[in-house]
Amino acid sequence: MDPLDLAWAGGLFEGEGCFTVQNQRGKCYPVASVSSTDRSTLDRFVRAVGLGKVYGPYRQGGKGTKPVYLWQLHNSKVGNLLHLLDPWLSERRRTRARDVLYSAQ
Numbered sequence: 034m035d036p037l038d039l040a041w042a043g044g045l046f047e048g049e050g051c052f053t054v055q056n057q058r059g060k061c062y063p064v065a066s067v068s069s070t071d072r073s074t075l076d077r078f079v080r081a082v083g084l085g086k087v088y089g090p091y092r093q094g095g096k097g098t099k100p101v102y103l104w105q106l107h108n109s110k111v112g113n114l115l116h117l118l119d120p121w122l123s124e125r126r127r128t129r130a131r132d133v134l135y136s137a138q
C-alpha cells in the first residue's frame with residue numbers, strides 16, 4: 034500500500050468519514066463509512082485502503098440534487114482500517130473508533 038494514498042485516504046476519512054455502532058437483530062457491530070456525491074472519490078478510497086465496498090447511488094433531496102454514494106466496512110475489518118489510517122487521524126477520531134470497536138464486542 035502506498036503511504037501517500039493512505040495519507041490521502043486518512044484525510045478523506047478525517048473530513049467525511051464516521052465510525053458508528055449498528056444494532057441488527059440484537060447484535061451490535063462496528064461500521065466505518067464515508068459518503069460522497071463523487072463515486073470516483075470512493076473508488077479511489079477503496080483502492081487506497083483495500084477494504085470495504087461502495088454502494089449506491091442513492092437519491093436524496095429533490096430535483097437537481099446529486100446522487101449519493103456510500104462506502105462501508107463492517108465488523109472486525111473496522112479495526113484493520115483504523116490500523117491503516119491511524120497516523121493520519123485526529124485523536125478525537127481515533128478515540129471514537131476505539132469506543133466503537135470496544136462497545137460492539
